[in-house]
Structure formats: C-alpha cells, structure tokens
Amino acid sequence: MTTASHMEPDALPVAAPRAADPGDGPDTSDSLFSRLPFLFSGHTDPTGLLNLTGLTGRPPRPDRPAPTTNQPTQPDQTSQPSQTSPTNPTPPPTYPPPSQPTATPPPSQPTPTPQPLQPTTDQRTPRVFDGWALDTCNAPSQETLRAWQDAKYRAIGVYFGGRGRYCRQQPNLTPDWLRATDRLGWGVLPVYVGSQPPCVVGKHRRRFTIGDHPWEQGVAEGRDAVRSARRLGIAPVSPLYLDIEAYxxxxTACGRTTLRYIRAWSREVRRHGYLAGFYGSTGSGVRQVDRARAAGVPDLPTVMWFARWSGRPALYGEAALSRRAWHPHRRIHQYAGNVRETHGGHALKIDRNRVDAPVAWIR
Structure with missing residues (x-):
C-alpha cells in the first residue's frame, strides 16, 4: 500500500502446517456471528455486516463529491500501493450518518466537515466509519495525530502484521498507542500484509510469495493475523484487511493459487470472530475476487478495499466491481497514493481513502 523505497521487509515467514481444505464446499464459517452471544432474539443489524452469507444488499447510496484540495492528483492507475447494556438493542452510531439513496448525487454538495469518530461502547456489531482515511507505512506519533485534528481525515490504516509488510519496525504501534488514537476520535483500519501472489508485479515482494500449499498457508497466516490483532487489543468483530499487491x-495458475490463499485466510479470520477484509488492485485481485463472488465461490472477504489512483473517490463507480455487490458499508476506495501532506506543522507521506466500512474496536 505504501512506498517501499526506504522500508525494510519482515524476513520471517509464517509456518504453514497442514490443514483440511474444504474446497468449494459449504461455507460454515459465514454463519459464525450466529454463534456469538451478542446476537440475541429480536436483535437487528443496521449495518448489514452480520449477514455474512451474502455480499449484496440494498442499492448503494451515491458517493459524495471529491474533496477540494491543493494537492496534485495522482495518475489513474491500478495500485502500486505505498503501504452499553447487553439488553439495549440501540446500534452504535456512525459518522457521518449515511445519506438516503437518491437517483444522482447532489451536483455541488460541500465536503463534509471533519469530526471525530463518535465514541460508543456497544461492541456487539461492527463499528462503521463513513468519511476520509489515510494510510501510511509507519504508525505516526500521537503528537502528529493531534496536529492533524483539523484535517479532513478521521481514520488511519495501520500495518499491524504479516511477513510481507515493509515497515518491520513500528515503534509507535502498541496497545497504548491504539487506545490513545481511539480516544482522539480516529478510526483504525488494521492491515495485514501476508504472503503475496507468485506472479506479484513488485520485485521486492517476490521474497514473500505463496508456496505450494496455499490453503494451509492462508489458514496459518489468518491465525497469525488474529494473534497479532489480539496482542494489540484489536477486539473481535473488528475488520482485519488482507493486503494483496498487484499481480x-x-x-491463470497464479490467480487460482492466490484466490485459495485469500479464501483460507478469510475463513480463518472469520472463524475467530473478526471480519475478513481485502485490499487489492482493481486490475488483478479485486477483479478476481468479485468474479469469484459472482460465480458463487464461498469463503470470500466481507469488505472490499480497492486501489485505483484516479485522484477522485468513487466508492460505487468502480468498473471492476458490480454496483450491486460489496454493500452496505463494505467498501473503501484508495483513490490517491504517495501524497505528501502537512497539517499543524507535521508532514506525512500518505495514501488517501474514501471509506464506508468497518473500523476496529480497541480494547
């Protein structure tokens, strides 16, 4: 996701023990939320994210217009990423509230005023964020996050694990940092950079490719993602986003291998009570996963984070994705990358994202 020129990869592979491969059989893990205690009789899920057996729903709401910015836009490309009471059924708030569907978006609607993610203690359902996010390779200091409070961004992608992540050293990324970030009103998008496709485009990624047993490897790395998330205080029902770079x-054979790995990782993460998210390029992984969805393949991710650096956010205007899929609240568009921004005297090199999707619950 983020630039690699100065970043050191994690050189330790994750062991891949043998695991049963259910192939294309029934996806029993998709019903995992029915086994969690917060789903009691009469409970409704306003986010639509607990119904993991289907990836389609109501027609999507129109996108908000692109933000006004004095930063240069990036050329159109398909990702070379830079890296309450238990009886109270009131759902957690979202920011900002989703707008009602209309035939066309308003022609001159202003960019929404940035506000912190509203606090809530109801951890029975996914915590949806609707707004602007950044991701950057190293988790920034709390001083930097406070300096950026007047920027439009209210969520941040953090690289919390995986053998393929660039920024091996993450001095700020601790449970205390995550809790402080949450208290400041920032949503957190946890990103796991695991093994990569055998035909991955980036040469620096080829040290970390998927091996001969993609299903077993996906299970092992899904389990590693869950362990890493738990150590940092990222609670179940949170999304974990698997980063698969452009390939x-x-x-064809590489695509099949990659899809089996993605499915196994997603199934394992979901089995432990987390939401399985996926990040990828619209020209390869995103297109392949959406085609698998259309073909009825099980064990696919629940949330889609797609990279097309067009310079303009378009959650429901992406040609590689069906407009009737991956909603409600299941999309992130990374629309610009490797952009340097300064706020409050603190500069970061970031990727820009438009989000209508879950963020993490922090313990």
Missing amino acids: RPGA
Missing part, C-alpha cells in the same frame, strides 16, 4: 492478471 499479473493473465496468469
């Missing part, structure tokens, strides 16, 4: 779309 050659015409490589």
Whole structure:
C-alpha cells in the first residue's frame, strides 16, 4: 500500500502446517456471528455486516463529491500501493450518518466537515466509519495525530502484521498507542500484509510469495493475523484487511493459487470472530475476487478495499466491481497514493481513502 523505497521487509515467514481444505464446499464459517452471544432474539443489524452469507444488499447510496484540495492528483492507475447494556438493542452510531439513496448525487454538495469518530461502547456489531482515511507505512506519533485534528481525515490504516509488510519496525504501534488514537476520535483500519501472489508485479515482494500449499498457508497466516490483532487489543468483530499487491492478471495458475490463499485466510479470520477484509488492485485481485463472488465461490472477504489512483473517490463507480455487490458499508476506495501532506506543522507521506466500512474496536 505504501512506498517501499526506504522500508525494510519482515524476513520471517509464517509456518504453514497442514490443514483440511474444504474446497468449494459449504461455507460454515459465514454463519459464525450466529454463534456469538451478542446476537440475541429480536436483535437487528443496521449495518448489514452480520449477514455474512451474502455480499449484496440494498442499492448503494451515491458517493459524495471529491474533496477540494491543493494537492496534485495522482495518475489513474491500478495500485502500486505505498503501504452499553447487553439488553439495549440501540446500534452504535456512525459518522457521518449515511445519506438516503437518491437517483444522482447532489451536483455541488460541500465536503463534509471533519469530526471525530463518535465514541460508543456497544461492541456487539461492527463499528462503521463513513468519511476520509489515510494510510501510511509507519504508525505516526500521537503528537502528529493531534496536529492533524483539523484535517479532513478521521481514520488511519495501520500495518499491524504479516511477513510481507515493509515497515518491520513500528515503534509507535502498541496497545497504548491504539487506545490513545481511539480516544482522539480516529478510526483504525488494521492491515495485514501476508504472503503475496507468485506472479506479484513488485520485485521486492517476490521474497514473500505463496508456496505450494496455499490453503494451509492462508489458514496459518489468518491465525497469525488474529494473534497479532489480539496482542494489540484489536477486539473481535473488528475488520482485519488482507493486503494483496498487484499481480499479473493473465496468469491463470497464479490467480487460482492466490484466490485459495485469500479464501483460507478469510475463513480463518472469520472463524475467530473478526471480519475478513481485502485490499487489492482493481486490475488483478479485486477483479478476481468479485468474479469469484459472482460465480458463487464461498469463503470470500466481507469488505472490499480497492486501489485505483484516479485522484477522485468513487466508492460505487468502480468498473471492476458490480454496483450491486460489496454493500452496505463494505467498501473503501484508495483513490490517491504517495501524497505528501502537512497539517499543524507535521508532514506525512500518505495514501488517501474514501471509506464506508468497518473500523476496529480497541480494547
């Protein structure tokens, strides 16, 4: 997701013990939320995210217009990423409240005023964030986050684990940092950079490719993602986003291997009570996962984070995704990358994202 020129990869692979491969059989893990205690009789899920057996729903609401900015836009490309009471059924608040569907978006609606993510203690359902997010390779200091409070961003992607992540050293990324970030009103998007496709485009990624047993490897790394999330205080029902970088779309065998790994990782993460998210390029991984969804393949991710650096956010205008899929509240568009921004005297190199999707619950 973030630039790699100065970043050190994690050189330790995750062991891949043998695991049963259910192939294309029934996806029993998709019903995992029915086994969690917060789903009691009569409970309704306003986010729609607990119904994991289907990835389609009501027609999506229109996108908000792109923000006004004096930063240069990036050329259109398909990702070379830079890296309450238990009896109270009131749902957690979202920021800002989703707008009602209309035939076309308002022609001159102003950019929404940035506000902190509203606090809530109801951890029975996913915590939806609707607004602007950044991701950057190293988790920034709390001083920097406070300096950025007047910027439009109210969520941040953090690279919390995986053998393929660039920023091996994360001095700020601790349970205390996550709790402080949450208290400041920032949503957290946890990103796991695991093994990469055998035909991955980036040469620096080829040290960390998926091996001969993609299902077993996906299970092992899904389990590693859960362990890493728990150590940091990222609670169940949170999303964990698997980062798969751009790969050659015409490589059929490579695509099959990659999809099996994605499915196994997603199934394992979901089995432990987390939401399985996916980040990828619209020209390869995103397109392949959406085609698998259309074909009825099980064990797919629940939330789609797609990279197309067009310079303009378009949650429901992406040609690689069906407009009737991956909603409600299941999309993130990374629309610009490797952009340097300064707020309050603190500069960061970031990727820009428009989000209508879950963020993490922090213990």
